[in-house]
Amino acid sequence: MTPPAIIVFADSGRDTAERIAAATGGNIRICGQGGEDALKLLPKLFTEGTPIIGICAAGILIRLLSPSLEDKLREPPVLAVSQDGFSVVPLLGGHRGANKLARQLAETLGGMAAVTTASDSKFLHSLDEPPDGWVLGTQAEAKPAMMALLLGAKIQLDGYAPWLEAAGYPLSSMGAVKVLITEQMLKVDRGIVYHPRTLVAGVGCERGAAAEEVINLITFALNSQNLSPRSLACIASLDLKGDEPALLEAAKHFGVPLRLFTAAQLSQERYRLTQPSAIVEAAVGTPSVSEAAALKAGPLVVNKLKSQRATCAIGRALRPIDVESFGHRPGLLHLVGIGPGEPISRTASAVAALEASSDWVGYGLYLDLIGDLRRSQEEHRFPLGEEEIRVRHALELAAEGRVVSLVCSGDAQIYAMASLAYELLDATGDRAVSEIARRVAIETHPGISAFQAASAAAGALIGHDFCCISLSDLLTPHDDILRRLEGAAAADFVTALYNPRSLRRTDLIEDTKRIFLAHRPPTTPVIIGSNLGRPEQSVRIVELSAFNPEEIDMLTIVIIGSSTSKAFPRASGQVAYTPRGYAKKAAADVG
Known part of the structure; x- marks a missing residue:
C-alpha cells in the first residue's frame, strides 16, 4: 500500500500522528492555522489514490471528501482516528485496505477498530481482499459467495489457503461454497477460485531484445500448461539484466516485480539443469539464466522455451512466494535535490523519492535538513570533500538492489552530484564502478536551486x-x-x-x-x-x-x-x- 497521508488539524493530535507515521511510514500533513488548506489538499490526495488517515472527527473527512466520491472500487482507504488514538474508524475503501489498516492501527495504538463492513465485522478477511500471496480469480465470484457465508453456508476448500480458517470462515468437506486454490485457469460452479502467487518466470534475453517478444514468450509458456498469469509472483533473471528494457516492460505488463540473482547464485542450480549451455556460462558465469532462475522457485512446470532472442522457463513453489526475500530488486538511484532547506520548498517528486527509499546518502547537513521525512531509512553520512566516495557508495548500494536517494541541496544537477554520478557510470579503469552498478536505474528529481x-x-x-x-x-x-x-x-x-x-x-x-x-x-x-x-x-x-x-x-x-x-x-x-x-x-x- 502507498504510504498514507496523516492529516493533523490540532496540536493535540500530533503525538498520535507521529505514532501512526512510525508504524506506517506515512507522511504527516498539518492543516488548519499556519498549515495547508484541507479543502484543497484532501480531495487532491484522494483523487491521486493516496490513503488518508485523519486525526479528527469522522464528519470532517466526510464533508471534505464527499464531492470527490464517485467509484467505490477505485477509492483509496480513508480512516478517522480520535486524537487519543483509541477509536479507529475506516470510512472508505474498506475492501481496499482500510479495514485491515484500521485493525493494524488499533493494535499499534492500543485502541479499537470500528469496522462496520458486514463481511469484515464477522471475518478477519473479506473474500475479495485475500492476504498477500493469493489473488482472487474474478471480483464477480466473491459477492454471492460472501452473501451465502453470511447466511450460514460453509466453505468446501480444495487447496492450500490457511488464512480462510484463520479469518473465521467455517470449513466443511460438504460446504456449499466451493473454494479452489490453483495456478490453473479454471472456474468452479457456485464458488471462488484463488490463484496462489507460486510461479516464477525465469527469463533470459539478448541485449536489446524487444519487450513484445519477451511478453509473448512468457504468455506462450503459461498457456502451454493452462497456467494463470495471476499466479505469477515475479519475473526472475540475471542481475546483469537489471536494466534490460524488455524485462522491465514484461514485469510491468504482468503486474509483477522483476527479481535478480547473481551468476554465482544461478550457478548453484547447475546440477538440476536440463539444458545447460557452455556458451552462456562463458559469457556470464552461469550455465543457465532462465532455467536456473525458475528453479529458484521450485521444480519446473514449463521447461525452457526459446524464441529468436529470449528464453523462458517457469518454476513452481509449494507455497506463495515472498518476493521481497526472493533474489533482489533492480537497483534504483534517486538523484534528489531538496531545495534550499525548508520543507515547503521541496518538490513533491523529491519527497516521494525520499520516502520510498531504503537508504539516504549525503553530506550530514543535508540529511539533517530532511530529518522530518525519515522513518526507517538507513543514513550514510559523508563529510564535505568526499564527493566521489559518496557517489560511488550510493551507486554500489543501489547495485545491491536497494532504493537509494543521493541527497543534494538545491538542485542535484547544479554544482551537485548528478553529473558525477553519470561520470562514474561512464568511467573506465581505476575509477570504474562495478558492472552491476553501471546498470542501476537512475531517476532525477529536480529541486529549487539557490x-x-x-x-x-x-x-x-x-x-x-x-x-x-x-x-x-x-x-x-x-x-x-x-x-x-x-x-x-x-x-x-x-x-x-x-x-x-x-x-x-x-x-x-x-x-x-x-x-x-x-x-x-x-x-x-x-x-x-x-x-x-x-x-x-x-x-x-x-x-x-x-x-x-x-x-x-x-x-x-x-x-x-x-x-x-x-x-x-x-x-x-x-x-x-x-x-x-x-x-x-x-x-x-x-x-
Whole structure:
C-alpha cells in the first residue's frame, strides 16, 4: 500500500500522528492555522489514490471528501482516528485496505477498530481482499459467495489457503461454497477460485531484445500448461539484466516485480539443469539464466522455451512466494535535490523519492535538513570533500538492489552530484564502478536551486537571460573562471555566483567585482543571499559599487544584475528585477 497521508488539524493530535507515521511510514500533513488548506489538499490526495488517515472527527473527512466520491472500487482507504488514538474508524475503501489498516492501527495504538463492513465485522478477511500471496480469480465470484457465508453456508476448500480458517470462515468437506486454490485457469460452479502467487518466470534475453517478444514468450509458456498469469509472483533473471528494457516492460505488463540473482547464485542450480549451455556460462558465469532462475522457485512446470532472442522457463513453489526475500530488486538511484532547506520548498517528486527509499546518502547537513521525512531509512553520512566516495557508495548500494536517494541541496544537477554520478557510470579503469552498478536505474528529481530562491526572495532578477558560474577553483582552473566571468560580463548576462569565497580563496570574488564594474553601471543591483531556506536566512540588495566582497562566505550566493536590471523600494523592502522588453513591445503595439 502507498504510504498514507496523516492529516493533523490540532496540536493535540500530533503525538498520535507521529505514532501512526512510525508504524506506517506515512507522511504527516498539518492543516488548519499556519498549515495547508484541507479543502484543497484532501480531495487532491484522494483523487491521486493516496490513503488518508485523519486525526479528527469522522464528519470532517466526510464533508471534505464527499464531492470527490464517485467509484467505490477505485477509492483509496480513508480512516478517522480520535486524537487519543483509541477509536479507529475506516470510512472508505474498506475492501481496499482500510479495514485491515484500521485493525493494524488499533493494535499499534492500543485502541479499537470500528469496522462496520458486514463481511469484515464477522471475518478477519473479506473474500475479495485475500492476504498477500493469493489473488482472487474474478471480483464477480466473491459477492454471492460472501452473501451465502453470511447466511450460514460453509466453505468446501480444495487447496492450500490457511488464512480462510484463520479469518473465521467455517470449513466443511460438504460446504456449499466451493473454494479452489490453483495456478490453473479454471472456474468452479457456485464458488471462488484463488490463484496462489507460486510461479516464477525465469527469463533470459539478448541485449536489446524487444519487450513484445519477451511478453509473448512468457504468455506462450503459461498457456502451454493452462497456467494463470495471476499466479505469477515475479519475473526472475540475471542481475546483469537489471536494466534490460524488455524485462522491465514484461514485469510491468504482468503486474509483477522483476527479481535478480547473481551468476554465482544461478550457478548453484547447475546440477538440476536440463539444458545447460557452455556458451552462456562463458559469457556470464552461469550455465543457465532462465532455467536456473525458475528453479529458484521450485521444480519446473514449463521447461525452457526459446524464441529468436529470449528464453523462458517457469518454476513452481509449494507455497506463495515472498518476493521481497526472493533474489533482489533492480537497483534504483534517486538523484534528489531538496531545495534550499525548508520543507515547503521541496518538490513533491523529491519527497516521494525520499520516502520510498531504503537508504539516504549525503553530506550530514543535508540529511539533517530532511530529518522530518525519515522513518526507517538507513543514513550514510559523508563529510564535505568526499564527493566521489559518496557517489560511488550510493551507486554500489543501489547495485545491491536497494532504493537509494543521493541527497543534494538545491538542485542535484547544479554544482551537485548528478553529473558525477553519470561520470562514474561512464568511467573506465581505476575509477570504474562495478558492472552491476553501471546498470542501476537512475531517476532525477529536480529541486529549487539557490539562485532561484535568492532571486525569488528579492524580486525577479533572473527574469531575462542569466548564467551561473562557480568561483571554486578546486575543480576548475583559475584562469578558466576568469575567462568565463569576462564572457558573462561582456555578454550582459545576469550572473549568479556559486561558491563565491572561502577562507583560502578570496581573490576571485574581488576580481569579479572589478570585471563587472567594467561592463555595468555602478548602480547595478546585486543580491546577496545567505543561509537560504533556513531560519537564519538573510537576503539583501546592494549596488554593485557598494558590494563588499569581504562580507561573503561559502553559505552565500551572489547574483549580479545585467545593465538593464533595476531596483526600487516597496513597503516590504528593496526589490530587484530584470525587464525582458515588454515596455518596448507595448509601445510598438500602441504605435
